Amino acid sequence: MAPLLGSWDGPTTSRSQVGPPKSVLYVDAYDSFSYNVVAMLEETLGVKVTVMTIDSDWPDGNMHEFLRHYEAIVLGPGPGNPNLPKDVGIMKDIWDLQNDEVLPVLGICLGFQSLCLHHGVPIERLPYPLHGRVYEISTASKDLFHKISDVEVTLYHSLYANLDSSASPPTSAVEDLEFLAWLSLENASSHRTKIPMAVRHRQKPFWGVQFHPESCKSERNACKKILDNWWKMALSFNKSVEREAYAALPETIISPQDEVNTFPDVAYEMLRWSNSTSKASVYRSIERGDLTAETISEIFNKPGAPTVVFQSNDRYSIVSIPSYNSWRLEYSVKLEKATMFRLRDETQTLEKNLTVAQLWDALRYLMEAKKVDSGSIQSPFWGGFLGYFSYELGLACLPHPKDSPQTAASHENSTHNSLSDFDIEDPPDVSLLWSERSIVVDNETGTVIVQSTCDSDEHPDNWLDEALQLLKFHARKSEDNEQSDLQFLDSILRHGIISFPDEMDYKNRIKACKAELDAGESYELCLSCETSIILPSPATESDRAVFPWKLYRRLKKYNPARFSGFADLGQVKIVSSSPECFLNWDRESMLEMKPMKGTVRKSPDMTLAKAKEILASTKEMAENLMIADLIRHDLYGICGPGGVHVEKLLEVEDYGRVYSMITHVKGQIRPDQPGYSVRKIPQLKTTNMSVHGLTTLQKCLPPGSMTGAPKERSCMHLDRIEGRKRGIYSGVMGYLDLGGGGSFAVMIRMAFTCGSSDAERQQIWRIGAGGAITTLSTAEGEWQEMLTKLRTVGNIFAPFDAQ
Numbered sequence: 001m002a003p004l005l006g007s008w009d010g011p012t013t014s015r016s017q018v019g020p021p022k023s024v025l026y027v028d029a030y031d032s033f034s035y036n037v038v039a040m041l042e043e044t045l046g047v048k049v050t051v052m053t054i055d056s057d058w059p060d061g062n063m064h065e066f067l068r069h070y071e072a073i074v075l076g077p078g079p080g081n082p083n084l085p086k087d088v089g090i091m092k093d094i095w096d097l098q099n100d101e102v103l104p105v106l107g108i109c110l111g112f113q114s115l116c117l118h119h120g121v122p123i124e125r126l127p128y129p130l131h132g133r134v135y136e137i138s139t140a141s142k143d144l145f146h147k148i149s150d151v152e153v154t155l156y157h158s159l160y161a162n163l164d165s166s167a168s169p170p171t172s173a174v175e176d177l178e179f180l181a182w183l184s185l186e187n188a189s190s191h192r193t194k195i196p197m198a199v200r201h202r203q204k205p206f207w208g209v210q211f212h213p214e215s216c217k218s219e220r221n222a223c224k225k226i227l228d229n230w231w232k233m234a235l236s237f238n239k240s241v242e243r244e245a246y247a248a249l250p251e252t253i254i255s256p257q258d259e260v261n262t263f264p265d266v267a268y269e270m271l272r273w274s275n276s277t278s279k280a281s282v283y284r285s286i287e288r289g290d291l292t293a294e295t296i297s298e299i300f301n302k303p304g305a306p307t308v309v310f311q312s313n314d315r316y317s318i319v320s321i322p323s324y325n326s327w328r329l330e331y332s333v334k335l336e337k338a339t340m341f342r343l344r345d346e347t348q349t350l351e352k353n354l355t356v357a358q359l360w361d362a363l364r365y366l367m368e369a370k371k372v373d374s375g376s377i378q379s380p381f382w383g384g385f386l387g388y389f390s391y392e393l394g395l396a397c398l399p400h401p402k403d404s405p406q407t408a409a410s411h412e413n414s415t416h417n418s419l420s421d422f423d424i425e426d427p428p429d430v431s432l433l434w435s436e437r438s439i440v441v442d443n444e445t446g447t448v449i450v451q452s453t454c455d456s457d458e459h460p461d462n463w464l465d466e467a468l469q470l471l472k473f474h475a476r477k478s479e480d481n482e483q484s485d486l487q488f489l490d491s492i493l494r495h496g497i498i499s500f501p502d503e504m505d506y507k508n509r510i511k512a513c514k515a516e517l518d519a520g521e522s523y524e525l526c527l528s529c530e531t532s533i534i535l536p537s538p539a540t541e542s543d544r545a546v547f548p549w550k551l552y553r554r555l556k557k558y559n560p561a562r563f564s565g566f567a568d569l570g571q572v573k574i575v576s577s578s579p580e581c582f583l584n585w586d587r588e589s590m591l592e593m594k595p596m597k598g599t600v601r602k603s604p605d606m607t608l609a610k611a612k613e614i615l616a617s618t619k620e621m622a623e624n625l626m627i628a629d630l631i632r633h634d635l636y637g638i639c640g641p642g643g644v645h646v647e648k649l650l651e652v653e654d655y656g657r658v659y660s661m662i663t664h665v666k667g668q669i670r671p672d673q674p675g676y677s678v679r680k681i682p683q684l685k686t687t688n689m690s691v692h693g694l695t696t697l698q699k700c701l702p703p704g705s706m707t708g709a710p711k712e713r714s715c716m717h718l719d720r721i722e723g724r725k726r727g728i729y730s731g732v733m734g735y736l737d738l739g740g741g742g743s744f745a746v747m748i749r750m751a752f753t754c755g756s757s758d759a760e761r762q763q764i765w766r767i768g769a770g771g772a773i774t775t776l777s778t779a780e781g782e783w784q785e786m787l788t789k790l791r792t793v794g795n796i797f798a799p800f801d802a803q
C-alpha cells in the first residue's frame with residue numbers, strides 16, 4: 001500500500017536554494033506533535049531546524065545574539081495556558097524584541113495564543129474543547145492564505161483568542177493584529193461564535209495559526225502552501241530590513257536535560273554473564289504438526305521455573321528454553337537498582353545501583369557486544385532477552401520539564417480498591433530473561449524452529465537434536481488435560497474475592513479528566529482503574545507453581561490475541577491476551593508502531609460493517625487521530641524528518657472479542673540522520689538495529705495509546721487522578737533479538753501478580769482496564785467501555801461452573 005503521509009526521500013532541498021540550508025528555530029513546549037511540525041518544516045521548506053525547549057536558558061544569556069543565527073522562529077503547540085508563564089517559557093521573550101532585533105515568527109496553536117495574548121486579546125476557554133476535530137475554516141484568501149480560500153484542518157485546543165471580550169473602543173489588539181481565518185462554531189445556546197484561526201501583525205513579521213497544519217488529517221497540500229507563503233513573506237521581510245542570519249550553530253537540540261551519563265559497570269557484568277553466548281544461532285526446523293507453543297513450553301519448562309512465552313504479530317510464538325548459563329535481570333526505578341540472577345541457582349545474584357538512563361546504556365552495550373550474525377532467516381528471534389518494561393519505567397524515561405512535579409511519583413497514599421498497600425507488592429519495573437536457547441513456532445508456515453546461541457550447542461550430538469527428538473515424540477501423542485485443568489482452576493477460583501472499581505469513583509475520575517481537557521492541559525487522557533482478585537494459594541508447591549500457567553492456557557483459549565504472552569519471572573507472573581502492537585523493528589532499518597484506539601464489543605448482531613459505522617463517529621475518529629499524530633511525533637523523534645510515513649490511518653479490524661480501530665506508522669532508521677529525541681545520545685552511529693530499537697523504547701515509553709496527548713503532561717495528571725501505580729499494565733512485553741530485531745506488545749487485557757509463593761500467602765492478581773477520555777466521552781459510555789475490556793480477561797477468573 002502506498003504511504004499516506006510522509007516521504008522517504010527526506011527533506012526537499014528548497015527550490016532555487018543555493019548554499020547551505022537556512023536555519024529556523026523551533027520552540028518546543030513539550031507537545032506530542034512537535035516533531036511532526038519540525039519534519040513538515042524541513043520537508044516542505046528545505047530548512048534546517050534547531051529545537052529548543054521552552055524551559056531552556058538562552059545560550060550565553062544573550063537571546064538577541066543567539067537569534068541572529070536564525071532566519072525565523074516557529075513557536076509550537078503545547079499543553080497549558082499562555083496566561084501561565086511556565087507554560088510558554090521562553091516563547092514570551094520573543095514579543096519583547098526591539099524593532100531592530102525582530103525576526104519572522106510563526107506561532108502554532110499555543111504559539112498563536114501567546115502572540116494574541118501579548119497584543120491584548122484575552123485567551124479564554126472555548127464553549128467546548130476541540131481536540132482531534134477536523135473542520136473547514138474560511139480564510140481571507142490572502143497573506144498566509146494566498147490562493148487558499150477554504151481549508152480543512154485539525155484542531156487541538158481548549159482555549160481561544162476571544163476578540164468579543166476585548167475592550168471596546170478597539171484596543172491596540174485590533175489595531176496591531178489582522179485576523180486572517182475563522183471557524184464558525186455553534187455554542188450551547190445555538191449561537192454561532194467566530195473563532196479566530198489565523199493572525200498577522202500589521203507592522204511586525206509575526207504570524208500565527210490556531211490549527212495544526214502538521215496533523216495527518218489537515219489538508220496536506222494546502223497546509224504546505226500556507227507554510228510556503230509564510231516562508232516567502234519571512235524571507236522577504238529579512239531582505240527588506242537587510243537582516244542576514246549568521247552562520248548556523250552546530251547544536252540542533254537545546255534543552256536542560258543532559259544525556260551524558262557515566263557508563264555503568266553493570267554492563268561489563270552482563271557481558272561476563274553472557275560469556276557462553278556465541279555469535280551464531282544454530283538451528284533445526286521441523287513441521288509443526290499438532291505442536292503448539294504451549295505444549296512445547298510444557299515439554300521444556302518446569303512449572304514455576306523462569307519462563308516467557310510470547311506471541312508476536314499473530315504469527316510467531318517464541319518460547320524461552322533454559323540453559324546452564326541462563327540468567328535474568330530485574331530493575332527497580334524507585335531503588336535505582338539492578339539485580340541479576342543465575343537460573344541454575346537463584347541465590348547467585350549480583351546487585352548494582354544505576355539510573356534508568358544508565359540501564360538503557362547497559363542494555364545497548366550488551367546487545368551490541370553480543371550481536372549474533374547468523375541464524376534461521378525464518379525466525380525473528382535468534383536469542384537475547386524476553387520480558388517486560390513497566391509503565392513506571394516509561395514514566396521515568398520522560399523528560400520531566402522543570403517545575404513539573406515528578407511524574408514517577410510514589411503513591412504512599414494510594415488505594416488499590418479495598419486492598420491496603422501492605423497487601424500489594426510492586427513488581428520490578430524491568431524483568432528480562434536472557435535466553436540462549438529458544439523455540440519459535442511460525443504459525444503461518446507451520447514450522448517449528450529449535451535454536452541456540454550457546455557455544456556448547458554448536459557441536460554434533462548436541463542439544464538441538466535431543467530437543468528435536470523430544471518434540472517429535474510429543475507431537476505424536478496429543479494430551480488433553482482440559483477436564484482436570486478445569487477442575488484444578490475452579491477449585492482455587494471458587495474462593496476468589498474480587499474487588500471491582502467503584503462506579504461512582506470511576507465516573508468522578510472521568511470528571512477530573514474532563515476538567516483538565518477543558519483547561520487546555522491535555523487533548524486526551526487514557527484513564528484506567530484496577531480490579532483485583534484475591535485467591536488462596538494452592539496447597540502444594542507443585543500446584544502453586546503450575547497455577548499461573550493453567551490460568552494462561554485458559555485465557556489463551558478464552559480470548560485468543562495477536563500478542564498473547566505468559567511470563568513467570570521470579571515473583572512476577574503475567575498472563576496476557578494483548579491485541580495491541582507497541583513496537584516492532586526488523587534487523588535492517590524499519591520500525592513500526594500500531595496504536596489502537598476505539599473499541600466496540602462483539603456480539604451476535606455486531607458485524608464488522610456495523611463496528612466500522614460506529615467507529616466512524618467524530619468521537620472515535622478524534623480519539624484515534626490524536627494518538628496517530630502522537631505516534632508520528634514519537635517516530636519522527638527517532639527517525640528524523642523524511643524518515644516516517646503512515647501506512648494505515650484509522651482502520652477498523654477484528655480483534656477476537658472486540659473490534660478496534662488501528663493506525664499503522666512506519667519509520668526508517670538512517671544512522672547518519674538521527675531524529676531530535678536521540679541526538680544527545682552518543683554511540684548511535686551504529687547500524688545495529690538492537691541499539692536503535694532499545695533507544696526507541698527508551699524514548700517512546702510509556703505507549704502513547706495508554707497515556708493520551710501531550711504525553712508528559714497527560715501522564716502527570718493521570719498519576720494524580722488515578723492515584724496508583726499501574727505496574728506492568730500499560731507497560732510493554734516482548735523480545736530483544738540478538739540478531740537486531742524486536743517486538744513489543746502493549747500490556748493490556750492482561751493480569752499479573754507479584755509475591756512470594758507459599759501456602760500461607762494469598763495471591764493477588766491485578767487487572768488494569770480503561771479507555772481514552774476525550775471531551776466527547778460520556779461517563780456511562782466510558783464506564784461500559786472499561787468493563788468491556790476488563791471482561792476480556794476478568795472472565796477467566798470466574799469459576800467455570802459459575803459462568
Ligand SMILES: C=C(O[C@@H]1C=C(C(=O)O)C=C[C@H]1O)C(=O)O
Pocket residue numbers: 526528580596597598599705706746748749768769770771772789
Ligand atoms: C486502556 C486500554 O486500552 C487502550 C485503550 C483503547 C481505547 O480507548 O479504545 C484501546 C486500546 C488500548 O490502547 C485497556 O485495554 O485497558
Ligand SMILES: NC(=O)CC[C@H](N)C(=O)O
Pocket residue numbers: 076077078079080081108109110111156157158159160519520521
Ligand atoms: N495545541 C495547542 O497548542 C493547545 C494550546 C492550549 N493548551 C489549548 O488547549 O488551547
